[in-house]
Amino acid sequence: MMTDNSLKLYEQVVHYLVVRIEAGEWKEHEKLPSVRSLSELLGVHRLTVFKAYQELKERGNVYVKDKSGYYVSPADPSPVTDQADDPAVSAWLHWDSLARVQSLEAEFQFSKSLIDPALLPNRYWGELMRDLLDLYPRLLGTYSTIQGDLELRSALASHLTTRERFYLSADEVLITSGAQQAIDVISRSLVRPGDRVLMERPTYGPAMEIFRKQGAKLIFTDIHPDGYDLEQIERLMKQEKPRVFYMTPTFQNPTGINIPTEQRKQLPELAEQYGCFLVEDDSTYDIYFKEKPPAPIFTYDTTGHTLYIRSYSKYVVPGLRIAAIMCRPRFMPGLQAVKALTDNGSPLLNQKLFLRYFQSPRMHQHLSKLRTALQLRMEVMEQCLQQTDWTWTRPEGGLNIWAELPEGVDTGRLLHRCMEHSVAFVPGTVFDPSDADASRKLRLSFSYAHEQQIREGMSRLIALAENT
Amino acid sequence: MMTDNSLKLYEQVVHYLVVRIEAGEWKEHEKLPSVRSLSELLGVHRLTVFKAYQELKERGNVYVKDKSGYYVSPADPSPVTDQADDPAVSAWLHWDSLARVQSLEAEFQFSKSLIDPALLPNRYWGELMRDLLDLYPRLLGTYSTIQGDLELRSALASHLTTRERFYLSADEVLITSGAQQAIDVISRSLVRPGDRVLMERPTYGPAMEIFRKQGAKLIFTDIHPDGYDLEQIERLMKQEKPRVFYMTPTFQNPTGINIPTEQRKQLPELAEQYGCFLVEDDSTYDIYFKEKPPAPIFTYDTTGHTLYIRSYSKYVVPGLRIAAIMCRPRFMPGLQAVKALTDNGSPLLNQKLFLRYFQSPRMHQHLSKLRTALQLRMEVMEQCLQQTDWTWTRPEGGLNIWAELPEGVDTGRLLHRCMEHSVAFVPGTVFDPSDADASRKLRLSFSYAHEQQIREGMSRLIALAENT
Incomplete structure (x- = not known):
C-alpha cells in the first residue's frame, strides 16, 4: 500500500x-x-x-x-446539513420525488412509465448502429452544436411541418436530452424567483419540482375528463399573471385525459391576451389506442406563445434520450444560453443514431405494433381493477391508469408495504401535493410489466390495499 | 395546402x-x-x-x-423582452459566453479547447460499437439509473483507487454528461442565491455563468505561475465565508498553471476550517507534456470537503460526453435530486460504450500518442508567438496558451476583425471580466487545428493584432 x-x-x-x-x-x-x-x-x-x-x-x-x-462513531446524519430544507432534496429523501420512486427496484413494476425493453426493436437498432461510424466516421470525436445537430433538426422540422402542420424551420428546434431536460431548460430560461407558474392538477411531479427549484410559486387549475375549466384559467391568468402555463394536454400525465380541440384553439388566445407562455409537454403523442389525439396546441398558436416539447425518449428509443423543444426564434437565445450551461449540447452519437431510426420506415411500423401491445396491457390492468371498488377513467392513450381508492387508504403508506412484496407504483401525492384526496390516488403504469406480471402484481397490490 | x-x-x-x-x-x-x-x-x-x-x-x-x-414589419427586437438582463442571455448575445464564442465557425480554430477529431482513434471506436448490442442487447431500450451505470461507476472507482489513491467506492461516483453538467449539478445542489463563491482569476468562463445564474456573488483569488496566494484565500474564506471554492488546479483553464503539491495539501484543511466546499474540476488530467501532474486535491482531503470532477469528454471520447463527480456519500442525495431534475440520468449507451474503451488497453496507448501530438502543436504555436512581443507562460499540459498582448489592444474587438479572416480565439474577458488588463489577453487552443493551420492562422492573427 x-x-x-x-x-x-x-x-x-x-x-x-x-x-x-x-x-x-x-x-x-x-x-x-x-x-x-x-x-x-x-x-x-x-x-x-x-x-x-x-x-x-x-x-x-x-x-x-x-x-x-x-x-x-455513528455516521453524520447526512445529507449536507443545510440541504434538508431544499424541496428537491427533501422530496428525494421522502420518496415524494417521481425519479426516486421510479428508481425503486421491484419485480412488479408499475411505477415506471417506460416501455418494457422486450417491446422494442433492439435487433434492428443493432443493425443501424453497426455501420453508423461508416456514415459518420468522426462521430465519436465530435461535439454537437448547442442547439443540436442541424440534420436532425431539419428532419424533425420538415416531418412536423408536412405531417402535422407545425410550419417549423430547423432554427425553431432545439434538441434536448429527454423531456425532463426540456422542461428544465425552459424553466431556467423563462422563470425567475417569485414568478407564478400555472399547472394542471394533478400534474407531472418532476415539473413541479423543477419550477419550485427555480423559485416559482405554483398555482393550479383542475383537469376534468372533459378538459380544463377555461374560465378558471382566464381568471387565474388575469389575477395571478403566471409567467408560464405548464401542461400535458395529450394523454395527460397522470390522468390520461385529452384536452379537446375547442379548448386547444382558445388557449393560445388567452396566453397572448395575458402575456403567459404555454409549455406544452407532449411525451406520448404516438401512443393512442383508438384514434389519433387532437392536434397539438402549438399548431393553433399563431402568435408564438407556445413552447412545444416533443419527446422521443419514453417510447421511441429510450436509451438515446432524444427530445426537442419547438418554439419561435425569439426564445432561442435564452434557451441556447441555458442549454450551453446545462451540458454544452446533447451528445452527437445519440442524435445521429436517432435520426437514422426516425428516417427509417421501421419506426412507424414499430409504433403501430407498440400501440397494440400497450392497449392489451392496459386492458389486462383494467380487468384486474374491475374486481375492486376503485374508480378510474379508461385512458385513450399514454402509459398510465390514474385510480382512486376508497376513503381511508393512504397510497404513500401502501407503497412502503407493497415494496416489501416487490410491487411498485407512484402515490398520488407525487402528482398533487395540494389536494387532500390525492393520498387516496395512485398512478399505475401498464407499459413496463408484461401481462403476467400485471396480473400477479395487481393481485398483490389489491390484496394489500384491501387489508389496510 | x-x-x-x-x-x-x-x-x-x-x-x-x-x-x-x-x-x-x-x-x-x-x-x-x-x-x-x-x-x-x-x-x-x-x-x-x-x-x-x-x-x-x-x-x-x-x-x-x-x-x-x-x-x-421589422422583426421583434428579440429575444423575449425581459430576458435581456439575464446575465447568461446577455453573455450569449454579446459573445461573452465561451460556448457562444466556441460556436463561431472559423477555418483557423483556436477557440475550441477540443481535440482535433483526426487525432482520435475513430476506427477502433467503430469496432467497439459494432458489437456493443451483442453484449448489451437491450441497451437502447433501457434508461440508466440517475446516479449512472453501476458497472461504469465501479470501474472508475476501482481504477482511481488502485492507480491514483482516491479510495472510492461506486456509491461515491455520479456520472454526468460532461464536466459542464457536473459543475451545473454541483452548483444547483450546493449554492443558493446570495451565497459567495470563490473562484480563481482568471477562470473557466462558463463556471462563472453557472454560479451567477444560480444567484451567487463571485469573489476571486489570483492565480500565479507558482500557485495560489493561500493567505489571501484564508482571509477570503474567513471574511466572506464562501460556500464553494471552484478551481481547476491542474493545467488551469485558461493559464495552464499547476497548483503545487504543498498547496494541494493545505487547501482541504482550510476548507474544513472555514466550512467551504472545494470543487476541483479536472478536465485534462492526462494531457501532460513532461511529467504527470501532482495528485489531485481530492486525494489529500480526509474530511470529505472536496467534490472532484474528472472529465473524459474533452480528450478521451468527446462524442460520448462522459464525466463524473467523485465525492463522499453525504453529498449524493442532493446531487442525485438535481441530476434527476436535469435529465433523469445520462444515456446508458454512452456510458457502456465509454466503459468498453476505458477498460481496453488501447485507451492508454492512445493517450500517450495524443500527448506527443499535442505537445508538437503547442510548440508550433509557441514558435509563432516568439515572433511577437506578447507574453505567455509555456503550459505544462492542457490544451491552451494564455497570452497577453501589448497595451492598447482590445482582444474582444480583435476577435470581431479576426472572424472576418476566419480566425477564432477566446478573448480574455470571457475568463476574467473583473480585471482591466483582461481585455489585452486571449486564450489560444492548440488542440483543434493542425500544425499548418496553426502556422497560417497565427500569422493572420498576429498581423491583425499588429495593425490595431
Missing part, C-alpha cells in the same frame, strides 16, 4: 480507514482492527497507526470504549 | 405567411405577395387572404404602405 510519498504515512492510514468505514466494511459501533493487527497488515509502525486513530478520534470518526479499542 | 379542418382557412393563411416571414423568405420592409396572387397560389378566396393580412396588420407583423400593398 505504502508507495506514496506525497501523503504522510499516518494520513494514508487515516485514508485507508475512512473509506472503508464509509463503504460499510465496519458498521457503526463496530470494533475496528487493533493497532497491532493493522500495523502488521499495512506494514507500518504501530505508532503510525496509533497516530491515525488519534486523528480519527479528534475528527469524531471513531471513539474509544473501556480502553478495549477503537469503534466506529 | 388546405386539407385541415381544425384551423379556420384565414388562420391557415396567417400561418403560411408567418412561418415564411420568420424563415426569411421575405425580409423586413419587403413587399409581400398581393391578395390576388396569394389567393390563386393557395386556392382560397381573396377575402380569406385579405382577412389574413388584416390579422397580421393588427398583430404588427405587416404594414401597409401607400396603398400599394403589404410589407414585412
